[in-house]
Amino acid sequence: MRALFAKGAHESSVLRRLDARTKLGITALTAVLAVCTGGVVAQGVLFVVTLGYVLLLRRPALLACLYALMAVMLLAALGCTALLSQFMPALSGFSVKALVIPFLRGAxxxxVVMALAxxxxxxxxxxxxxxxxLPYAVFLPAAVMLRFIPTFAADIRQVWETLRIRGWPxxxxxxxxHPLLSARLLLIPVLFRALKSSESLGIAAELKGLGTAERTVPASFRTLTSLDARILAGAVTxxxxxxxxxxxxxxxxxxxAVVMMP
Structure with a gap:
């Protein structure tokens, strides 16, 4: 299970050669820029750069699925707002900022989180x-959440393949x-797999010595390479x-730029 993160990216991806400090720094910097900027152009520049960064994973199918999921969530939010606007007329209009900025921030x-995880x-x-x-209460949840991403993706893939083996097209x-039937076939097994995976992650954390006075896994000390320096220079630019x-x-x-809801 130690190599689970490394298996999430293509073997030749340059992101695997980056130091964890570099990827954490890029993630933190992106979070600050995403929160502190509110213009469409600024958010667009940030999105384009981070898109080029995550494309280094060489996982276009995974990225396409994630963006499709984000689009579905955005459409669902717009549908719910359109329904609410029938009872609350104040919600009948949306500006470009209200529609585009949250999507660009989330994307x-x-x-950067997918590239890190x-x-x-x-x-x-x-x-x-x-x-x-960092305090123990900060870095442990962060590590577990990032650790859960590839595990959850593997659970979904396993459930999907199992359903196809059993004859479901x-x-x-x-x-x-058949959206409702598909949701029932997928969501329930994925839920139980997620619960099992969370239990396994907790056991793995205890075996690695988390919460004890001394770590059982020695920390590896690496020096930043020229690749890290180039990536950090790009982050500054x-x-x-x-x-x-x-x-x-x-x-x-x-x-x-205001979009009126029907």
């Missing part, structure tokens, strides 16, 4: 967080024509570009 964070081993992540002198046609776009182009695509 940018998803890009699928290319970083647990012991590297824990040793990096411990070296930052799982695919886009099945999901479109991106921060400068996003900041300039936020200062000088904040109101671009904002004025008068």
């Amino acid at each position: 940018s964070m998803m890009n 699928l290319t970083t081993r647990v012991e590297d992540l824990l040793s990096t967080l411990e070296r930052l002198r 799982m695919g886009p046609k099945m999901l479109t024509r 991106t921060t400068l570009c996003v900041t300039l776009a936020e200062v000088f182009l904040h109101d671009l695509f904002m004025a008068g």
Whole structure:
């Protein structure tokens, strides 16, 4: 189970050669920029850069599924808002900022978190967080959440393949024509698999020495390479570009762009 994170990315992905400190720094910087900027151009620049970053995973099918899921969630939110607008007329209009900015923020964070989760081993992540002198209550939940992402993806793939072996024609046609049946077939097994995986993660954390005075897994100390330096330089350049776009182009695509709900 130690290599579960590393199996999430293609073997030749350059992200696997990045230090965990570099990927954590990029994730934290993206979170700050996503929260502190509110312009469409600034968020667009951040999204484009993080998209190029996550494409280094060389997992286009996985990314396509994730973006399709985000689009479905956005459409569901719009549908719920349209329903509420029938009873609350104040919710009948949406600006570009209210529609686009949350999607870009979520997509940018998803890009960097997936790159971190699928290319970083647990012991590297824990040793990096411990070296930052973070409280135990902070770095342990963060490590477990990131550890759960590839485990959950593997559970979904296993349930999907099991249903196909048992004769269910799982695919886009099945999901479109029988959404309720597909949801029942997928969600219940995935729920129980997620509960089992969470229990396994807890046991694995205890075996690794979390919560004790001394770690059972020795921390590995690595020096930053030239690849880390280039990625960090790109992160600094991106921060400068996003900041300039936020200062000088904040109101671009904002004025008068209102979407009326039916």
